[in-house]
Amino acid sequence: MPPNVPSASVRAIARALTFALALASVLGPARLAAQQDTTSHDMHGMPGMKPEPTPRKAARKKPARPAKASPAAAPSVARDTVPRVRKDSTGHPPAPAMPMTDDSAHPAMPAVPDSARAAVPAMPDSAPAAMPGMAPMQMIDGPLGIPMERTGSGTSWLPDDSPMHAEHVMRGPWELMLHGVAFAMYDKQGSRRGDEQFSSVNWGMLMATRNAGGGRLQLRGMVSAEPWTVGGQGYPLLLQTGETYRGRPLHDRQHPHDLFMEIAGLYEHAVSDRVALSLYVAPVGEPAIGPVAFPHRPSAMNDPMAPISHHWQDATHITFGVVTAGIFTHSVRLEGSIFNGREPDENRTNFDYRGRSLDSYSGRLAWNPSSRWSASAGYAYLRSPEPAAPDEAVHRISGSIMNGRTFGEHGELATTLVFGANRHADAAHLEPSYLLESNLEFGGAHSIFGRAEHVRKGAEDLVLGAGGPAGEFSLTSLVAGYVYEFDRAGAVRTGIGARASVDLIPAALEPVYGTRAPGGFAIYIRFRPQRMSEGHDKRMGAPKTPGAHRGHAGHE
Ligand SMILES: [Cu+2]
DSSP: OOOOOHHHHHHHHHHHHHHHHHHHHHHHHHHHHHHHOSSOOOOTTOTTOOOOSSHHHHHHHSOOOOOSSOTTTGGGGGGOOSOOEEOSTTOOOOOTTSOOSGGGGOTTSOOOOHHHHTTOTTSOTHHHHHGGGGSSOOEEOOGGGOOGGGBOSTTOBOOTTOOOBEEEEEETTEEEEEEEEEEEEEEEEOSTTOOEEEEEEEEEEEEEEEEETTEEEEEEEEEOOHHHHTOTTOEEEEEEEEEEETTEEEEEEEOOOOSEEEEEEEEEEESSSSOEEEEEEEEEBOOSOSSSOGGGOGGGTTOOSOOTTHHHHTGGGSBSSEEEEEEEOSSEEEEEEEEOOOOOOSOTTSOOOTTOOSOEEEEEEEEEEETTEEEEEEEEEESOOOTTSTTOOEEEEEEEEEEEEEETTTEEEEEEEEEEEEEETTOSSOEEEEEEEEEEEOSSSEEEEEEEEEEEEETTTTTOOTTSOOSEEEEEEEEEEEEEEEEOSSSEEEEEEEEEEEEEOOGGGHHHHSSSSOEEEEEEEEEEEOBOOOOHHHHTSSOOOTTTTSOOOSOO
8 A cells, every 4th residue: 555645644643753742741750750759659740630739748647547447347348338448459458567548558668768779688679669559559449349440431340350550549538540541553554445654542541439428439531632643534444434534434444532531420329238329420421331342441451453343332432421320239230321322423522412412222231240250231222323324223232251360470361252233223134243352461571462353344334335345244353462561660561562453354345455355563652550459369369468469560
């Protein structure tokens, strides 16, 4: 394929560089502060956080709050009805040696002057760098003892053993968590419908959680710079379809995500020691439909690119207007949503409410039978998802199975299987899609991932035009990738990755693509927060040195 016209390439490169610089300027101070300050951890440099004038002093003046969870209560986590503050990442009750407030929370790791560090054999180089993530480690679990790790996109559930990559700090009664990822990538897709582009796929999310009114309140804000760092026509991705650019449906490109990906509040409250209710209100958010959306899936964490079945499975993760009510036990959750069923328009920085109402609905059942597994099944009626065909309603059914586990010091394995199908209201049959993806982090610098998809898309989806092939086509996409994390010392982990894909398409599409096996590749730099905890079973496991299981920076 010929490269883009030069001016477009230059613009794209400038965009990528601007973004990389902005990211560096945001993350740089955080790392610096983290390395210099071994006694406290606050939110320097995090987007959206206004530093308090005297954050540490203010925090120190607060009297120590008594621990809510008594040692006797800890083993019966699943029976707790009131959300509790989990005092360390092992799930053990706070030991006397580990008071929970302020500076004294680090008795096991006193601040050691730089000059002295080398002389402390018991504390390898991980100690100083580990401290930033190791500030008073409190996590506000949900009602019924459901761990924070289960939090997926919207109100979806992940396996409890899914590791969280996040920054974390307590501010008074609030637990603040910053999640996110940023990729700066060069992407080249082959064949007649391919293209190449520099872009940055990215998102950041701030979650503020606190106990309130006998339940747990969580406020979320999630943003993406993709309207600028990817651009309105999206990045090249063969066989991808969905949404529009300049009034025309996109094909072979993935649209950028909106600036506002989520603005939502979630309140959960136990009504007995086994049952709790939840209410999710989101000016921008995700209705209860399908699997955990791919940006939040541990199994998709190292892959910058979207699944080609996105609009068959989880594309509703950005919806402008959602209300979801749910009832759940420790292992089962049933939810219903009403929402604005229109997909985001091509103005990526505004709120898409004009002329819209909560005209669509969905229901979903989620089941976490053990800490490593999560399954879901859902149905949605989308009244008018596409502006180009406003009279066309869509029925969507979905099912998913996720597995997550950690092993060794830092190893993790996450796998997701998804089924999602659309039926247009005027069509008699379903257009199905299947996805299987996995991410394996060996525990050191190396990670591998893969994704296989099979989806049926119509000529209209693929924008084949009046003279092109008609009907429906079975499309297969195979992806493999590798990430080498070369900077593992700080709060932000930096890796370099590569991703290759090959697609298998029917003979009818050969005239369009020029081949039956079009392919593509991308190389990229990936930034993400360090891993926050070692997963649920680790916390419930044998006692460890307090703090030794967190932050784990530097040493492998
Ligand atoms: Cu999306």
